[in-house]
Amino acid sequence: MEGIQVSLEKVGPSQNIAVIKVGGYIDTTTSAELEHSLSTLLKENSYNIIIDLGNVDYISSAGWGIFISEIKGIRGKSGDLKLVRMVPDVYEVFELLEFHYILKAFDTLEEAIADFDGVGSSGAGSLQSPSAAHQVGNSVSASEPETDIAQVQPGLEAGGESEPQTLEEKLRQVVIEKPDSGLFQLIKALNTPRFGNIKLGWFEMRKYLKQLNLDSKKKRVQFFKQHTFG
Numbered sequence: 681m682e683g684i685q686v687s688l689e690k691v692g693p694s695q696n697i698a699v700i701k702v703g704g705y706i707d708t709t710t711s712a713e714l715e716h717s718l719s720t721l722l723k724e725n726s727y728n729i730i731i732d733l734g735n736v737d738y739i740s741s742a743g744w745g746i747f748i749s750e751i752k753g754i755r756g757k758s759g760d761l762k763l764v765r766m767v768p769d770v771y772e773v774f775e776l777l778e779f780h781y782i783l784k785a786f787d788t789l790e791e792a793i794a795d796f797d798g799v800g801s802s803g804a805g806s807l808q809s810p811s812a813a814h815q816v817g818n819s820v821s822a823s824e825p826e827t828d829i830a831q832v833q834p835g836l837e838a839g840g841e842s843e844p845q846t847l848e849e850k851l852r853q854v855v856i857e858k859p860d861s862g863l864f865q866l867i868k869a870l871n872t873p874r875f876g877n878i879k880l881g882w883f884e885m886r887k888y889l890k891q892l893n894l895d896s897k898k899k900r901v902q903f904f905k906q907h908t909f910g
Contacts, residue, residue: 684710685735686717692793697728699789703735706743715746722750727759730792734765739773747783760784762792768863768882775886787881848892850875852903855894859904862897863889 685703690696698721702714721729731747733739747761754761762784766774774780786792844850854869861869863885870878870885880888889895894903 683707684713686713688717688721691730691789692728692796696726697730697793697796698726699730699732701732701735705738705740706736706746707738707740708742711740711742711746714743718746718750722754725757727754727757728796729754729759729761730789731761731763732765732789733763733770734767736770737767739770744774744777744779748779751782760796762786762795764789764792766883771883785883787883844875847878848888850878851888851892851894852907855900856904856907859900860897861900 683704684706685701687701689699689701691699700714700717700721704710706714718729721727747763751761763774764786765788766785771785774783774785784792784795786795844853850870851866854866854875858865858869863882866889867880867882867885869875870880886895894900
């Protein structure tokens with residue numbers, strides 16, 4: 681069907697997780713093919729499902745409705761439906777509609793697969809756990825202590841002598857130096873030698889900024905003013 685591409689594969693240690701890869705856009709004219717693929721899996725009693733949206737540019741209310749209408753029945757069969765690799769524009773709508781309270785979303789396919797095994801977070805719309813996100817290069821940093829965000833003390837000053845140590849402190853410092861930056865600019869700044877080349881995905885960055893109450897440019901600018909001029 682023009683406008684959408686749908687493919688199916690089985691993954692996981694026991695090949696018991698179905699991945700529906702979707703490309704193009706999902707609206708009233710294209711959603712039938714996706715709905716058919718999902719219905720076929722459910723008829724085959726396949727209830728562990730991942731929807732890979734990495735190549736989807738747009739999802740209308742009809743597309744979101746497919747996921748929302750099936751999730752209760754899927755979980756009633758001890759399964760789950762998870763979304764992965766949403767592009768920023770799609771994720772913004774996903775969050776605006778507050779579907780992150782209903783469906784889990786992940787940066788990568790591997791994280792979603794791990795979540796089926798109980799390795800990932802358990803809350804709806806959850807992302808990688810804070811302790812696993814302290815990545816330096818391609819490995820987990822062993823030098824940075826795990827820190828509860830609530831315990832991090834504010835007060836980092838722009839141009840201060842002491843360098844930030846924890847991930848949360850580094851995020852605060854990046855915000856102080858680039859208060860009017862968007863998420864991608866903050867991610868890029870964090871992934872520099874000065875901050876230990878920490879690599880965060882778009883979802884992870886949003887999660888941390890929310891926990892730090894810095895999830896909007898207005899809040900970040902206010903934080904900058906308080907800690908620079910206050």
